[in-house]
Amino acid sequence: MKFGKQISIGIKGYTKAVGLLFSKGFIKYMIFPLLLNIVLFGVGISFVKELADWASTAFVDWVNLGEAEFWGASALKWISEGIIGFLIYSMFFIAFIFFGGFIILIILSPLFSIISEKTESVISDGNVNYPFEFKQFMTDVFRGIGIALRNVLFETGIMILVFIIGIILSFVSWLGVIFMFFVSAYFYGFSYMDYTNERHNRNLKKSVRYIRKYKWVAIVNGALFAVVLFIPWIGVALSSFVAVISVIAGTVSMMELKKYEDSETDVVSYHEA
Numbered sequence: 032m033k034f035g036k037q038i039s040i041g042i043k044g045y046t047k048a049v050g051l052l053f054s055k056g057f058i059k060y061m062i063f064p065l066l067l068n069i070v071l072f073g074v075g076i077s078f079v080k081e082l083a084d085w086a087s088t089a090f091v092d093w094v095n096l097g098e099a100e101f102w103g104a105s106a107l108k109w110i111s112e113g114i115i116g117f118l119i120y121s122m123f124f125i126a127f128i129f130f131g132g133f134i135i136l137i138i139l140s141p142l143f144s145i146i147s148e149k150t151e152s153v154i155s156d157g158n159v160n161y162p163f164e165f166k167q168f169m170t171d172v173f174r175g176i177g178i179a180l181r182n183v184l185f186e187t188g189i190m191i192l193v194f195i196i197g198i199i200l201s202f203v204s205w206l207g208v209i210f211m212f213f214v215s216a217y218f219y220g221f222s223y224m225d226y227t228n229e230r231h232n233r234n235l236k237k238s239v240r241y242i243r244k245y246k247w248v249a250i251v252n253g254a255l256f257a258v259v260l261f262i263p264w265i266g267v268a269l270s271s272f273v274a275v276i277s278v279i280a281g282t283v284s285m286m287e288l289k290k291y292e293d294s295e296t297d298v299v300s301y302h303e304a
Contacts, residue, residue, distance in 0.1 A: 032291065034247055040291070041220075041251025044284035048276050055153050057279060063142050064271035067135070071267070083119040124267065132215070132260055133183040135271050136222050140175035143278045144168065147226035150282040171229050178225050178235075182218035189214050212257060217246060219253030223274075223281030245288055252281045 051057055136143070193211055197204035221242045228238040242249050259273045260266050 032245065036291075037245055037247035038251055040245075040284050040287045041248045041254075041280075043287060044248075044252060044280035044282075045255065045276070047283045048280035051150065051153060051279055051283075052276060057146065057149070057275070060142060060146055060275050061272060063139060064275060067138060067271050068268050079120055079123045083116040086119055087115045132219055132256060132270060132274075133179045133222075135274050136179040136219075137176050139271065139274065140179070141168075141172045143223070143274070144171040144175060144226055144229075146275060146278045147223075147282045148230065150279050151227065151230070151286060154283065154286050171226065174229050174235075175222070175226060178222050178238075181235075182222055186214055186218050212261075213250055215260075216250045216253035216257040219256045219277070220249030220251070220281065221253070223252055223256075223277045224249055224285050226278065227282050227285035248284050248288065252277060252284055 190211055193207040197207045224242060225238050228241060233241060256270060256273050256277045259270045262269065
C-alpha cells in the first residue's frame with residue numbers, strides 16, 4: 032500500500048472515531064480516564080513533592096546553608112530549594128512524556144480491549160459479535176500489557192541509541208527529537224491496533240509483521256496521543272482521554288485495512304479467473 036493511502040486510512044480512522052465517540056455510546060468510557068487522572072495526580076504529585084522536599088533538604092544540609100549566617104543566606108536557601116523543586120517536577124513530567132503513555136496503556140488495557148471489541152461490532156452493524164468469555168478477556172488484557180511492555184523496551188533502547196548518537200554528532204541532535212516522535216507514535220499506534228489483531232487470531236509475530244507492513248497507519252494512529260503527551264502540564268491529564276479515541280481510531284483503521292485487503296484479493300481473483 033502506498034504512503035498516501037496509509038496516511039489517508041489513519042486520518043479517516045480518527046475522523047470516524049470522533050463521530051462514534053459522541054453517537055454510539057462510547058462517551059461513557061471517558062469516566063475511566065477521569066478516575067485514572069485523579070489517582071495519578073494524587074499519587075504522582077504527592078510522591079514528587081516528597082522527593083522534591085527530600086532533595087532540597089539534602090542539598091541545603093550538604094552545603095550547610097541551613098546554618099549559614101552570612102548576608103543573603105536565607106534567600107540563597109530559598110532559591111536553591113526552588114530550583115531543585117523545579118528540576119524534580121520537570122524531570123517527572125519529562126519522564127511521563129516518554130513512559131507515561133505506556134503506563135496508561137498498561138493500566139487501562141482491560142478498558143481498551145472492551146472498547147476495541149465494541150468498535151468493531153458497531154462498524155459491522157452488529158454482524159460481528161464476540162461473546163464475553165472471562166478467559167479470553169484476560170488473555171486479551173495480558174496480551175495488551177505484554178505488547179505495551181515490549182514496545183516501551185524497544186522504544187527505550189532506540190531512545191538510548193539516538194541519545195548516544197546525538198552526543199557524538201551534536202549537529203544532528205535535533206533530528207533525533209523528530210525521529211523519536213515518530214518512533215513513539217509508531218509504538219503507541221501499534222498498541223492500539225493490536226487489540227484487533229488479537230481478535231483476528233494473529234499471534235505476536237504475525238501482528239508485528241502486519242503493523243510493520245502498515246507502519247504509516249500506525250504512526251498516524253499514535254501521533255495524536257504522542258503530541259498530547261508533549262503539551263506542558265495539561266498533556267498528562269489529556270492523554271488518557273485521547274487514548275480512548277485512539278483505540279477507536281486504531282480499530283477503525285484496522286477494519287479499513289481489512290476492506291482494502293479484501294478488495295485487492297477480489298481484484299487478483301478476478302484477473303486470475
